[in-house]
Amino acid sequence: MTASQTVELICRTGLVAIVRAESPDQALRVAEACREGGCGAIEITFTVPHADRVIERLADEYRKGGLAIGAGTVLDPETARVAILAGAEYLVSPCLNPEVVRVCRRYDVACLPGAMTVREVVEAMECGADLVKLFPGEALGPAFVKAVRGPLPQARLVPTGGVSVENVGDWIKAGAVAVGVGGNLTAGAKTGDYAAVTATARAFAERIAAARGEK
Numbered sequence: 001m002t003a004s005q006t007v008e009l010i011c012r013t014g015l016v017a018i019v020r021a022e023s024p025d026q027a028l029r030v031a032e033a034c035r036e037g038g039c040g041a042i043e044i045t046f047t048v049p050h051a052d053r054v055i056e057r058l059a060d061e062y063r064k065g066g067l068a069i070g071a072g073t074v075l076d077p078e079t080a081r082v083a084i085l086a087g088a089e090y091l092v093s094p095c096l097n098p099e100v101v102r103v104c105r106r107y108d109v110a111c112l113p114g115a116m117t118v119r120e121v122v123e124a125m126e127c128g129a130d131l132v133k134l135f136p137g138e139a140l141g142p143a144f145v146k147a148v149r150g151p152l153p154q155a156r157l158v159p160t161g162g163v164s165v166e167n168v169g170d171w172i173k174a175g176a177v178a179v180g181v182g183g184n185l186t187a188g189a190k191t192g193d194y195a196a197v198t199a200t201a202r203a204f205a206e207r208i209a210a211a212r213g214e215k
Contacts, residue, residue, distance in 0.1 A: 006041075006068045006089045006110040007130045007156075011177045013040025014208040016092075016158065017201065018072055018182035020045050021189065027054045030186050033194040035067055037201025043092055043180065045072035046079055052086040059087025070110075077103045084109055092160075092180070094135055096120060101127045112158060116140065118148055121155055131156045133180060138162025142174035149175040165203045169211035179208070 001009070010016060017034035019042060021027035031042045031054075044054050051071065058069045070090035071083035077099040080091055084103070090110035093100055097113065104111035105128050114135040115121045124132045134140055137159035145157055159171050160180030171179050181204060188196030 003110040016041040016180040033197035037198040038205035041068040043072040056086040134159040136161035142170040145174040172211035
């Protein structure tokens, strides 16, 4: 997919599953469980051992399956290029690194740098970010999204951290175009309960749709 197609998919489905795992096999199983639950985008963080291999395998399997495979915790342009060569269709960072954005623009890959202040949101947009990850979300809250979109209605914000099944509707109603969810979605994997991961993903998808008035 092109960067614009990836962004459209993320915004349409509204849920980015953030996969942190202790092994490549566990990461693959979590990713599959999230996909079965309706996630449109899977983010494999570079804290996962051999993350590039996991991304490559998922990208090969779902390249034509309407699922966006991305890389998370991308801190520098070197990691960005490794992720892109592995097949990542979007890159996510906890903060803004203009060099990472530049690599994404060069290869037409969507970029989601992190921001925590209005100034950082604007700087990310000015650098060419496709979407802006609000991080850590638990320190900001849905009210922050609503406040930012007052003067910046063009800001496409993706809160990450502190997003739960119980409050995801509040984030969407406040103006978030999508949400990134890690532990609150994938917790079941710690005990091998991948069915719970799928069920939780489905619950998130349903709450997002309801908040948008789609159900």
